[in-house]
Amino acid sequence: MTKLPDAEILLPKLAAELKALVTPASAMIGLHTGGAWLAERLHPLLGLKDPLGLMDIAFYRDDYAKEGLKHDPKRTKIPFEVEGRDLLLVDDVLYTGRTVRAAMNELFDYGRPKSISLVVLADRGGRQLPIAAQHVGAQVEVPAGKRLRLKRAASGKLSLELEDAA
């Protein structure tokens, strides 16, 4: 069984890396659900002036025709102007790149950001689109038939876990 990196150790390293790059135009958006948990932890460490934005890309997915709409999508809440901002887009695991593609499409319906950087806790490879993360906690190899997910305990502690791919 592969040894998975500890999310709680990766998190402060990632925060330190981002902190050095923060500009007055920086703002953060977390992707539901795992990315939102990670962003909720990173956001207070960076001293950003705007509240955290949260996004659910359910209405921008490319598999709607095949898979349908997922149950209980959440409302996207971006409590700042996107226009002209340096956005930190936060997700838990980067895999095919399709979620990030959908998130960028949704973002442009809010305005034209100056830049978007992708922040992920784990990159498991397997990209199907020309998308790369600028800030990566760890590269993780995932065995075939498994899915890498971020879990949040009742205490708030984050951890990376493998589960069977549905």
Add this chain to the structure above:
Amino acid sequence: MPRSSPHNPQLNANGELQHLLSIEGLPREILVQILDTAEPFAGVTEREVKKVPLMRGKSVFNLFFEASTRTRTTFEIAAKRLSADVINLNVAVSSQTKGESLLDTVANLSAMQADVFVVRHGSSGAPYLIARHVKPHEHVINAGDGRHAHPTQGLLDLYTIRHYKKDFTRLTVAIVGDVLHSRVARSLIHGLTTLGVPEVRVIGPQTLLPAGVESLGVRVFHDMRSGLKDCDVVVMLRLQNERMNGALLPSAQEFFKHYGLTADKLALAKPDAIVMHPGPMNRGVEIDSSVADGPHSVILPQVTFGIAVRMAVMSIVASN
């Protein structure tokens, strides 16, 4: 009127919503799924770009065999905000007058590659007939059939109640007025009882309540003041003048005196009660202007929520 059968014509083999024909017979989980999905769509309608790409390339045919500018418009806006193409057919003044049958009309439109039919028809059950004959990838949404059902209006009423009151399981809801001719009332009563509202009341004169309405699980009041006592939600119905065939009422003035919602009658409900109306309103007949425009009224938010709810219904059926 269609009968409920072991096979629910609204659900596919996986128990997912294939057509929306009536709230009656829909399981609680599907009602909750629609309300939950409408919530983020309400967020989309508040944005600068009020559009998502979900139904890009799909065609929604608005098939109105009975005139209704308001309902048709809200479906059209909902479909456009989902990026679908919308074709409005005012069938009342075209094919039907030339003698084409309902199913021939639908077969012709189906040949033009429809994905969703939104159907309004004067006869109860017409959307069921269409749903039985469409192709597997086509979906039917009932936008009002005769006196039978108006499920999206019922759903938007449920959404509005949940938005303001959060928990259905401790509410007293009163539905007031012309229940007999109201398809909205039937849809809403089914929805409220399915979602666990402990007390649904209907208030109106004997002549405007359907016989045996108690069997739907409601409490019947003929006196409005006792019926409104301690209500959380007051749903006013439009006095359906155009459906009034016999002499069911002495006069509109007389009706207003007994069943019109005025500030002093509303004072009997809970202090934080909300007032709803499916529109269009007859001011001074079933509702006083001071109430319609007053602090308890959520009549205009209902219209806004209606778009999000219709977006949710369309996007759920079109993917199943």
